[in-house]
Amino acid sequence: MQRFVEQELYGWGRFPRIHTQIARPELRGDLLAALKERESSPMLACGNLRSYGDQALLSDGKQISTLRLNRFLDFDEETGWLRCEAGVLLEEIIDVFLPRGFFPPVVPGTKLITVGGAIGNDIHGKNHHVDGTFCDHIRNVEILLGSGEIVFCDAEHNADLFWATVGGMGLTGIILSAEVQLTKVPSPFIDMESIRVENLDHFFEVSEASAEFTHAVSWIDCVATGEHMGRGIFMRGRPAEEGETREDNFIERAIKLAKPILELPVDLPNWVMGKAFMKVFNEVYYRKQMKAYTRTLSKIDPFFFPLDFVRGWNRGYGPRGFLQYQFVVPADPEHRVIREALSEISKTGMASFLAVIKEFGDRDHGGLSFPRGGVTLAMDFPNFGAPLFELFDRLDDLVIEAGGRVYLGKDARLSKEHFQKMYPNWAQWKETRDKWDPDGVFESDLGRRLGLVGAAS
Ligand SMILES: Cc1cc2nc3c(=O)[nH]c(=O)nc-3n(C[C@H](O)[C@H](O)[C@H](O)COP(=O)(O)OP(=O)(O)OC[C@H]3O[C@@H](n4cnc5c(N)ncnc54)[C@H](O)[C@@H]3O)c2cc1C
CATH class of the missing domain: 3.30.465.10 (Uridine Diphospho-n-acetylenolpyruvylglucosamine Reductase; domain 3)
Incomplete structure (x- = not known):
């Protein structure tokens, strides 16, 4: 029985793309047989390939999709x-x-x-x-x-x-x-408030005043500069009380009807998500919040998963794909790194389509877990090639200097040197991994790039 088939794979950013062998076992027995069949190839599990870059990819190896091991x-x-x-x-x-x-x-x-x-x-x-x-x-x-x-x-x-x-x-x-x-x-609804924020200082004020909301996040316009830098829409909410309910509004009914066809079936040409479009998108998105404050009873999906409405939206970036840069830096009263990162980005003209900012609570699991206390900013960019990679390198320097780190789940290009500075206990993590995988069976392209697998780094 042939368990592994040749296939092109990529993460959500559709960069990089690799050709690899993948098996889709349905039972534990099939999985164990696949492990035996690997011979000397390295292996890697993948889920639904929603990580952006190369962490769920393994070139020259064998991958296991877990999607059918789903009971x-x-x-x-x-x-x-x-x-x-x-x-x-x-x-x-x-x-x-x-x-x-x-x-x-x-x-x-x-x-x-x-x-x-x-x-x-x-x-x-x-x-x-x-x-x-x-x-x-x-x-x-x-x-x-x-x-x-x-x-x-x-x-x-x-x-x-x-x-x-x-x-x-x-x-x-x-x-x-x-x-x-x-x-x-208590109910399948979220009691949600949207607040228009005028700039970064305003964002932090609203964020501080939102501590009793269980959920909070803000979209920001990363094109705006000067006194408008960081303007955006702050969304916060908490589960609505039992019994609170409401009918679908017109837009929700239309989306439900259109759901089966709300899928981007082809790649858009690269130029569509160009710099001019980003500028217009950011302006229009900011203006969509007409009132300074609104309160609504939201359904789960539009509150938590608005992007899932258009399946395959990642194809909108065209065949070159896109990258996300997400970092967290410790809190600082001046918010220096956030300001410098936004101004560095606007200087290059490489605006992000979606930029999301949030304050994390003060917890850190150590190891390779990303979240830690501070502020996190996430931005999607079309794959502009070398100039984008150079911008990311400069942002890395800012993040490292402030004691922060980038999210590896979104990464496709971080250097080993920068990684080791961002995750100072990587060596302890590697020692533990090597203890449990002494033959080095599990590898990934990201793991190789960052020196996490294979011979000493
Ligand atoms: C639109 C969008 C929004 C997102 N928003 C957020 C967000 O708000 N917060 C956030 O944290 N992330 C966010 N992500 C990233 C996403 O949540 C993570 O990348 C997640 O890990 C993807 O899960 P997956 O099942 O697709 O796993 P994959 O991408 O397939 O794999 C992710 C990693 O987990 C490993 N893995 C998967 N299954 C197994 C297994 N059974 N055993 C061992 N290892 C395994 C893989 O080897 C890989 O290293 C977002 C992604 C998208 C596309």
């Missing part, structure tokens, strides 16, 4: 603990458990990611300041090691493996299952 295994209605296989999508959890009054504890800007991917990147959401990361709500995981052994780990058993797997990007082994605590929610 719910156990659920305790009293406590919300769900045990499931790693290939379950957050979308599937929401479809099954939201009608029963439960929601994933942390969700990113798309529900089309797997539980394995959520652990592999220790993802964060709009509620980081209150609830921390996804892995703050994981009790244990079962991992398939390169040796073929299946190991249970949690904070007490094989705790070092548990620690290194949180944000470990698939490099410790293949997560088979996990126990995640779903949050009880």
Whole structure:
């Protein structure tokens, strides 16, 4: 039986693209057989390939898609603990458990990611300041090691493996299952407020005044300069009370009808997402918030996953693909790095289509987990090639100087030198990984680039 097939793979940014061999096992037995069949090739698990760059990619190796290892295994209605296989999508959890009054504890800007991917990147959401990361709500995981052994780990058993797997990007082994605590929610609605913010100082004022909201995030116009730098729309919310409900409005009904066709079926030409378009988009998006303040009862999807409405929107960047630069820096009363990063970007004219800013709570898992206390800014850029990479290198310098780091889940180009400065306990992480994968079975293109796998760095 031929388990591995040749296929082109890429992450959400569609850069880089590789040709690799991939198997899609449906049962544990198939997965174990695939591990045996690898011979001496390195391996890597991937979920739904929603990480942007090359961390879920492995050139010259064998990949395992977990998407068919997606069973719910156990659920305790009293406590919300769900045990499931790693290939379950957050979308599937929401479809099954939201009608029963439960929601994933942390969700990113798309529900089309797997539980394995959520652990592999220790993802964060709009509620980081209150609830921390996804892995703050994981009790244990079962991992398939390169040796073929299946190991249970949690904070007490094989705790070092548990620690290194949180944000470990698939490099410790293949997560088979996990126990995640779903949050009880009083209703399937969010009591949401949108506030127009005039500049960066205003953003930080509103952010500070939003501590009692469970969810908060802001879109900012990264083209605006001078006194308007950082203007945008701040969105904050909390679960609506039980019984609060409302009918679909006209736009929601139209979206529901159009849902099956809301998909970008072809690549748009590269020029569409050019600099001129970005400028107009940012202006129009800012103006869409006509009033300085609005309060609405929002459904889950438009509040958490607005980008999921157009499936395949990443094709809008054309065949060259796009990159995201997301960093976090410790809080600083002057917000110097955020200001300098925005002015560096506007100097180059390479505006970002979507820029999102948020204040993280004060938690840090260490290892390769990204979130830490401070401010995070995320920006998507068309792949403008060398000038964009040079801009990112300059931004790296600013981030390192301030003691911050970039998010590896969005990365496709960070240098090993910059990485080691951003994640100072990388060596401890690597030592732990090497202990659990002594034969170096698990690799990724990102892991090779950053010196996390293979011979000493
Ligand atoms: C529109 C959009 C919005 C996003 N918003 C956010 C956000 O707000 N916050 C945030 O944190 N992230 C965000 N992301 C990034 C995304 O949440 C992460 O990249 C997530 O890890 C993707 O999960 P996936 O299932 O697609 O995994 P993949 O991208 O396929 O894999 C991600 C990593 O996990 C590893 N992995 C996957 N499955 C397993 C397994 N079973 N065992 C071991 N390792 C495994 C892979 O090797 C890889 O290193 C966003 C992405 C998109 C496209």
